[in-house]
Amino acid sequence: MFPPGIGDGVLRFAVRRFVGGIGVLWGVITLVFIIGYVIPINPARVIAGRSAPLSVVRSIYHQLGLDRPLPVQYGEYLWRLVHGNLGESYATNQAVSQALLQRLPYTLELVSLSVLGELVIGVGLAVLAARKHGSLGDGVASVVAMVGLTLPTFWFGLVLLYAFAYKLAFFPLGGVAAASWVVLPAFSLAFTGAGFYTRIGRSSILDELNEDYVRTARSKGATSRRVLIHHALRNALRPVVTMAGLDFATLMGGVLVTEQVFGIPGLGTLSWTAILQNDLPMLEGVVIVIGAVIVVMTILTDLLYALLDPRVNLEATG
């Protein structure tokens, strides 16, 4: 598949990115620790409750080890995390990892389908636009893309709820009881995010159509539809795929508001409840898991990009 030597480069690149990714994750973990330390919230008071006597609060404070020196606390925090222990919720005493596992499927389903929707809508519009540069289709595609980018996602979600769940009753009015719960929230995210794909996809297809191999295909008698779909699109999709990977990562944290609008009990709602309850371990858990997903997706995306296009200089992009 690759010219000799390229495989080594990919491996070395992967290892270097992996080490860098661990570094970023360590940074996220440390940042979370620092925030938890500097904010004016006493975890012992959160656990004990507002009316608990001071002696109880003090003893919980001691049990949590919060009276020990900061480096010791930091060391134990890292030690705990390395062993996969994210701690227990201050509010419910449930293991954070358990709560995360319960909520993660909802967010993953929503985010995956949203990114898929973005790709279908975005690339569809891009093909429509690029097929005849400057045509009516081009105009329509850019207007639709711009409308999507303009709509505030949470507001668009509300409008969808009103129209398709309340007026037409095609879908449930929020919640995840019915199997079709994901359709409206995923569409609200997909439609408002698709515009970026249309822009990048359109210019990338137009670039590819100017390449020599397209001229060759044309001169050999291929129809313009065949040239577009079999030749240009395949190469033009490369930046789009890269973007989908990064988008997936960003949406993991970004769906918070959408989850609120549609009443979805995913990671976003979990973290928001944690914020409202001053439940630090839970919030830390969510931030660390999302950070890990972002780091992994960034590395995978870079690798995929390099694998799809051997022209990318791996030594320079690290």
Place this chain on the structure above:
Amino acid sequence: MLSPPTIPVSGIAGTSDRQRGRASQVWRAVVARPSGIIGVAITLLVVVVSVFASLLAPHSAYYQFPNGLTNNGSPVGPGAQFLLGTDALGRDLLSRLLVGLQNTMEVAVAANVIAAAIGVAVGSVAGYAGGWVDVILMRTTEVLLAVPAILLAGFIALVTQPSKLSLIVIIGAVNWFYLARIVRGEVLVIRTRQFVEASTIAGARHVRVLIRHILPQVWPLVAVYTTLQFSTTTIFVASLSYVGVGIQPPTPSLGDLISDGSAYLTSVPRLAIIPGIALGLVVLGLNLLGDALRDALARRD
């Protein structure tokens, strides 16, 4: 201060003339196409409305009109006295919309200025200094980019007492990461140009080289990015209000209006729909202007 360089590195008069010419060139390119004109028009309208909101508002944004609710307690529909009708508490929706727009834009503008200032400072220092300074600053932005901005902002907003000022600082503080990376990339390129070398050889100090020679080259990029970022920030401000940590009631903001209205989505959809359309128009104007600016600057290069 060192004596002025004897080598005519970049004649001051020449620079300003050239820049004035460039600005008008960009302006002509922006208004050369319909979408650019629409973008400029909407942005101007938003600026005017935001500045003169309290003069333009027909009523107080806070007064609960006795005749603002019908006999069974529901909001009054659009009419002569209340052009867009009233909200669930009998307040004039149009007045709240105008003042809400003003509040949202105040936060968005100030937060963007802060974000741009931090982004340019971090990015240009990283790009110009290079070495370990660069590594530390860029690794820091990488870490910050791996934390969802809304979680970070929401968390800080909740533990501090929410006010307009704290909101501005928080949103500014979580929105500079990308700009810093973009500016750094640009400075890395500019740093190697001959006029920078010449100025260094002439004995200019680093701060001077950075501010007088490098930053002026970066501004167009910052302007485009900030305009495009602006629409994202506006939605971000509204989103924070929607989840309850934004501008606090009774002070109206576009996000709060949508959030409050969403409780009446099935009975009085107008309450959530109208502020959403207003927010959408603002974002549309900024996006069109940003796109036109970007294309205008790209064409010049």
